[in-house]
Amino acid sequence: MVEEENHYGKHGEPRKYDPDFKGPIQNRGCTDIICCILFIIAIVGYVAVGILAWSQGDPRKVIYPTNSRGEFCGQVGTSLEKKPFLFYFNILKCANPIVLVQFQCPTTQLCVEQCPDRSMSLLNAVMKSEDFSYYKTFCKEGVTHDMTAQVILKNQLCPAVLIASKPFTRRCFPALGLKGGEITVGNQTTFDDGVSNNRKASDLLPAVRNATIVIETRLVVMKIFEDYTQSWYWIVIGLVIATVLSLIFIVLLRFLAGIMVWVMIIMVVLVIGYGIIHCSVEYVHLKNSPGANITLRELGFQMDLNVYLHIRQTWLAFIIILAIVELVIILLLIFLRNRIRIAIALIKEASRAIGHVMSSLFYPLFTFALLAVVIAYWAITAVFLSTSNEPVYKVFNEGNMECYHSNKTCYPENYTDSNMKKDCPESQCLFAFYGGESHYHKYLIFLQFYNVFLFFWCANFVTALGQMTLAGAFASYYWAFEKPRDMPAFPVFASFGRALRFHTGTLAFGSLILSIIQVIRVLLEYLDHKLKGAENKFAKFLLCCLKCCFWCLEKFIKFLNRNAYIMCAIYGKNFCTSARDAFFLLMRNVIRVAVLDKVTDFLLFLGKLLVVGVVGIISFFFFSGRAKGVDIVPNLHYYWVPILTIVVGSYLIAHGFFSVYAMCVDTLFLCFCEDLERNDGSAARPFYMSTTLCEILSKSTEEPMAHSPSSPQDEEVPLKMRKDSKE
Secondary structure (H helix, E strand, O other), X not given: OHHHHHHHHHOOOOOOOOOOOOOOOOOOOOOOHHHHXXXXXXXXXXXXXXXXXXXXXXXXXXXXXXXXXXXXXXXXXXXXXXOOEEEEOOHHHHHOOHHHHHOOOOOOEEEXXXXXXXXXXXXXXXXXXXHHHHHHOOOOOOOOOOOOHHHHHHOOOOOOEEOOEEEEOOEEEEOEEEEOOEEEEOOEOEEEOOOOOEEEHHXXXXXXXXXXXXXXXXXXXXXXXXXXXXXXXXXHHHHHHHHHHHHHHHHHHHHOHHHHHHHHHHHHHHHHHHHHHHHHHHHHHXXXXXXXXXXXXXXXXXXXXXXXXXXXXXXXXXXXXHXXXXXXXXXXXXXXXXXXXXXXXXXXXXXXXXXXXXXXHHHHHXXXXXXXXXXXXXXXXXXXXXXXXXXXXXXXXXXXXXXXOOOOEEOHHHOOOOHHXXXXXXXXXXXXXXXXXXOOHHHHHHHHHHHHHHHHHHHHHHHHHHHHXXXXXXXXXXXXXXXXXXXXXXXXXXXXXXXXXXXXXXXXXXXXXXXXXXXXXHHHHHHHHHOOOOOOHHHHHHHHHHHHHHHHHXXXXXXXXXXXXXXXXXXXXXXXXXXXXXXXXXXXXXXHHHHHHHHHHHHHHHHHHHHHHHHHXXXXXXXXXXXXXXXXXXXXXXXXXXXXXXHHHHHHHHHHHHHHHHHXXXXXXXXXXXXXXXXXXXXXXXXXXXXXXXXXXXXXXXXXXXXXXXXXXXXXXXHHHOOOOOO
């Protein structure tokens, strides 16, 4: 008895018997009001940031190429609507290293209707009226037939030479080819650079390489976007299939919990086993294929992920990963077989609770909708903020004389009469990039950080709202002495109203703590990326330790918040008090937590894997064209784009549905622990739990209940526990 008092004293005092306690307290007050006010102010500020970003930002900067005046080529509703392509006066200038720093070639750039399809010099074009008329379409305004080539070049009105080009991401690049082992442009191995010099076509390679490396990432993004436009309806169908599978699985789990859990376990083992067999077949099939034995290190990074599927080492890596996962799952199933039986029984009890609160199965759809709004708002605001800078113009000197003002900021409206132009007559003031000193540019980094922080805070708040809502609904089920008579008419709606009306501050407080930790982790990842090339081993070690510590801290805070929301949903106390009560309650029942909590999470995780695995295999065979007899596969650049989207989306959908079960189990577990402390199973103080749940959780830790089996009073316990104990 002394040991028990010390145990309770160390981890708080146990709950006392209260005959008036009937579940979640109805008469409650607002909690954590200060944090609620801060959250509302932060949301108002977030809206203000969005309005400011939308008023200053311009996503066209990402979509359209920009000429030397900072105008967008091909933009609808402007004079350049019919000129979608960007033409470089002197593509050779793109070989300058400054291109990779400022992301802009130091030469005049013009919007044109089409790229030049022939090569010619200005000197030759002015001699023929027909050729010069064509040449003028690639010149600035004001060029007339009576002008000489010298005047045109002196005033930099036209390029010195046209090079046969092809459009690439709305930009005109030389049409390079290969003939007889030599690089050609327009089927010629040489070209005239416009100043009476004959240049090799290979001289264009550095310029094209520098110009294209700037937009290579944008090209990949465009291809991915095109893949989404071609396959979005198939992605929706795949996600609908994942939703239906998850819902069917949850409904079957409600009625056939024991059978479905074992079916789920067997199916996961079989699906992973099939993955190992399929990867092994592909590995053997590529044995004699040319180039298949190259290593991934030799191959390097390739934007086209299909290349990796033709390498044996890729499939070997898949085999090893899947084999390790299969082995771990089988070992866990062997060593946890007894606890799995107990966890299955607990899931059965959770199924009974969900049967009385069926609307809880559809609540994740509401959470998904709110999260979609949060993610969309963050993404749109981030894009508008990143494109809210003003155009910056730099001095580019195209002459042979050195210019002291090169690369300095200039203003095109008065550059002709400026001292810079007088000092460097052959220089030009050209558009360089978007940035500069807009009226709030100095605060742009802060606004981006604020956008990221509020994204984490709002996303965590939505998740916390869902957890507290479900916890309140399932707590109403547990503490109803006679079910469903003593339960609220709409337990989920009633719990949602209580959480939003009284505990917005508590939800904001818990979400704020978690968001701060997540932002710190993001900053640590950013520092890790910056220090990749550093040679300071101690800094790398320290950063690795910090990342590990904050990862563990985030997991602990998530666990603590989850249980704090359950206690708050029941008793209506503030966050700190609820977190303390939940922590001490779990510590007083630490053995039961170790036995049941993580084992149940493991079983539910297998359910998620099953849904993702089935949908992933179907989508792989469909989009890769390996499904025989299927002729409706869309033509894609990267077939892994819809597959990855469906796999990730399926996991989120499955996680949403299975989180209902996880929340139900956690809530029932905490209520069970409270029930043990409040009541003793006697006629005066009967348990609220069913006899089945009582036997499950008491036998799982081999802890005796309040009365021994031989006690005559214990014979009355099953009758006094709950009238629905036989359900």
